[in-house]
Amino acid sequence: MNEFHWIERYFAPLAGEEGLQLKDDAALLSPLPGKDWVITQDSLTAGIHFFADDSPAMIAQKALRVNLSDLAAKGASAKGYFLSCLLPADTQEAWVAEFARGLEQDQQRYHVKLWGGDTSRITGHGITLTITALGTVDKGKMLRRQGAKPGDILYCTGTIGDAHLGLKARKEKPNDQDLLQQRYLLPQPCTTFGTQLAGVASAALDISDGLLQDAGHLAHQSKLTLEIDAHAVPLSSAAQNWLDKNKENPVSLFYGGDDYQILFTAPKKLETHLMQLAAETQTSLCSVGIAKQGPAQVILSDAEGNKINCEQAGWQHF
Ligand code: ADP
Ligand code: MG
Numbered sequence: 001m002n003e004f005h006w007i008e009r010y011f012a013p014l015a016g017e018e019g020l021q022l023k024d025d026a027a028l029l030s031p032l033p034g035k036d037w038v039i040t041q042d043s044l045t046a047g048i049h050f051f052a053d054d055s056p057a058m059i060a061q062k063a064l065r066v067n068l069s070d071l072a073a074k075g076a077s078a079k080g081y082f083l084s085c086l087l088p089a090d091t092q093e094a095w096v097a098e099f100a101r102g103l104e105q106d107q108q109r110y111h112v113k114l115w116g117g118d119t120s121r122i123t124g125h126g127i128t129l130t131i132t133a134l135g136t137v138d139k140g141k142m143l144r145r146q147g148a149k150p151g152d153i154l155y156c157t158g159t160i161g162d163a164h165l166g167l168k169a170r171k172e173k174p175n176d177q178d179l180l181q182q183r184y185l186l187p188q189p190c191t192t193f194g195t196q197l198a199g200v201a202s203a204a205l206d207i208s209d210g211l212l213q214d215a216g217h218l219a220h221q222s223k224l225t226l227e228i229d230a231h232a233v234p235l236s237s238a239a240q241n242w243l244d245k246n247k248e249n250p251v252s253l254f255y256g257g258d259d260y261q262i263l264f265t266a267p268k269k270l271e272t273h274l275m276q277l278a279a280e281t282q283t284s285l286c287s288v289g290i291a292k293q294g295p296a297q298v299i300l301s302d303a304e305g306n307k308i309n310c311e312q313a314g315w316q317h318f
Contacts, residue, residue, distance in 0.1 A: 003119040006093070010100035016080050016113025027082070027115040035136040038076035042066045043130040050185075051170070052127060056095050057102025058176075058185050059129070064106050065187045066208065067133035069260040072194025073206035075143040076135030078110060083117035084130040091127075110191055141198040145221035148203040148265035154226055154289040155274065157190045157261045159236040160211050164256020179238045187260035193283040194262055200274065204264035211254040212310045214263055215298045222265070225294035230254075230302045234286045251302060254310075265291050 012022045019027050029037075044063045046052040064081065071078045083103075087096075107113060112133070122128060148154075166184030175181055189206075197204060203222050207214045211233065219226045230251055235243070243250055266274060271287070278285035300308045 006096050007119060010096050011083070011114060011117070011119075014100065014103055014107060014114040016115055018080055019113065019115040022114075022116060027080075029115075029134075032136055034139055036139050036142060038071055038074050038135045038137055038142050039132065040067055040070040040074070041130060041132040042070065043128060045129075046125070046127040051174075052125065054185060055102075055176070056098035057105070059127070060099045060102035061106045061186055063129040063131050064103060064110075064112075064133070065189050066260060067131045068110055068112070068191055069187060069189035069206045069208065069262075071133055071135040072189050072191045073143065073204050073262045073264070074135070074137065075141060075195060075198025075201070075204070076137040077195045078112045078133055078135040078191065080113050080115040080134050082115055082132040084128075085117065085119045086122040086128040086130075087119070088125045088127065089121050137195075137198050143197060143201050143204040143264070145203055145205050145218050146223075148218060148222035148224060148226075148291045149267070150224055150291055150293040151268065152202050152265035152291040153268050153271065153287045154215070154228065154263070154265050154291060155285055156207070156211070156234065156263050156288045157193060157278075157283055157285055158188065158259070159234045159239065159284070160207070160259055160261065161239045161250070161253025161256055162236050163187070163258035163260075164253055165239055165242050167256075167258065179236075180242070183236075184258055187258065189260050190262050190281075190283050193278060193281040193285075196277045196281065197262070197264060200270060200277070201264040201266045204262055207259040207261045207263050209257050211259065211263070212298055212300065213255070216310075218263060218265070219298050220296040222291070223296050225292045225296070226289055226298045227292060228254075228289035228298060228300050230300055232286060232288045234284065234288075249302075251300065251308075254300070 015022050050059050162183035166180035170181050
């Protein structure tokens with residue numbers, strides 16, 4: 001079995017029109033009048049972003065979803081993606097079949113198609129997957145990290161810290177029925193809500209490397225202070241139970257990665273509109289703080305009212 005067979009049998013059925021059935025060297029995209037293309041890329045490596053023995057379908061879905069999360073945070077509607085697979089020499093066909101099945105499920109869930117990619121052998125065992133995802137947004141409306149204004153409210157979707165705790169639990173005792181571990185294995189990007197934020201939010205990004213670190217990026221690019229109220233940060237009941245049991249401070253969760261929620265700012269007067277959008281898209285949404293004139297930094301108020309400066313904290317590769 002060779003990669004041409006895998007491409008034809010497993011990847012070509014996933015191809016959208018732009019991918020020319022994966023029968024050519026390249027994909028073909030036409031400009032869309034009135035729209036901008038928004039393009040993002042994330043790589044996932046076994047041992048860093050997932051475990052090599054995770055289900056191939058879930059690995060595929062995580063690789064796609066982390067990219068869809070970036071597009072959602074930019075207000076873009078995902079359309080297609082390119083997939084680079086670097087696979088160990090001993091990869092079995094059954095693994096590729098399961099991997100493609102995972103992609104197919106998510107293509108239907110998120111309305112995206114495969115437009116091309118590359119398949120190659122890697123030395124060693126670290127499966128490495130790179131996805132480049134493309135989405136569209138009305139011209140000039142892509143949400144940026146810059147653009148927050150003093151007085152804007154800071155919002156966060158979903159809950160924070162579940163995947164971080166899921167990873168801890170996964171290392172101790174793998175169990176894909178465990179809710180927290182599921183959140184680590186399979187991010188739930190806020191795609192429908194994200195697309196509604198274009199033209200509404202003043203600045204946005206996806207939280208992938210820790211709430212506090214990512215808030216720091218927003219503060220720096222928007223050149224202002226973000227004050228986050230630790231109490232207001234939404235936690236799932238599973239995460240809250242874990243904190244109670246382990247007598248840990250919730251702040252420990254704000255440094256963990258893999259949340260794939262959207263952090264954004266918007267003028268106060270849009271609060272009712274935002275809550276309505278959230279309800280319509282079944283998205284949980286909380287205001288977690290405020291943007292203020294001041295140095296580019298994040299300040300966290302903890303339960304005792306202490307203020308901690310914490311912009312540098314979070315996942316870093318190097
Ligand atoms: P090349 O020799 O130019 O690298 P390939 O044989 O790798 O060409 O690719 C042939 C076609 O298959 C192209 O359209 C390419 O985009 C597609 N393709 C290859 N690998 C993948 C993959 N992992 N996912 C999606 N499409 C792929
Ligand atoms: Mg190739």
